[in-house]
Amino acid sequence: MTAVVQEVVGRILPDVPREEIAGARHLKDLGADSVDRVEIILGILERLGLDESMSSFSELPDVDALVDFLVSAGER
Template identity: 60%
Template sequence: MTQAPLDVRAQTARLVVEVVTEILPGVDPQLIGGKRHLKDLGADSVDRVEIIAALLDRTRVDAPMSDFSDLPDIDSLIDFLSGAPR
């Protein structure tokens, strides 16, 4: 996967923080990113599906949910969404 331009990645990172804090309102936005996984933030399997579905909808990325199961952390999620075809 090629690296997305910084502005696209930064916008995607902000969107991930926005969606995660909507679905997990008790999470400190500063903890959303890096090598943490959504599970590390307290997201159960239903929360994770809701987060991914909302991100797919808002980014207009066309990817199956199964593509997200192998992403090891939030940075990988941001990179995937930033570089995915829309």
């Protein structure tokens, strides 16, 4: 799942090295503005074929939390 997040974030933020898209890094810390973050979330949902509300992602503090959420959403 981390690879999917890295792929989509890398497409939206091409100047960010993939190894930095992990762990406790928040998307804002990687340089993503609010529009970038929406594009990232929509891209991930589309890539994974998930149907989740955008509001589900508003409280996720970092890349690890995003990955954990996506794993649990995929298991439903």
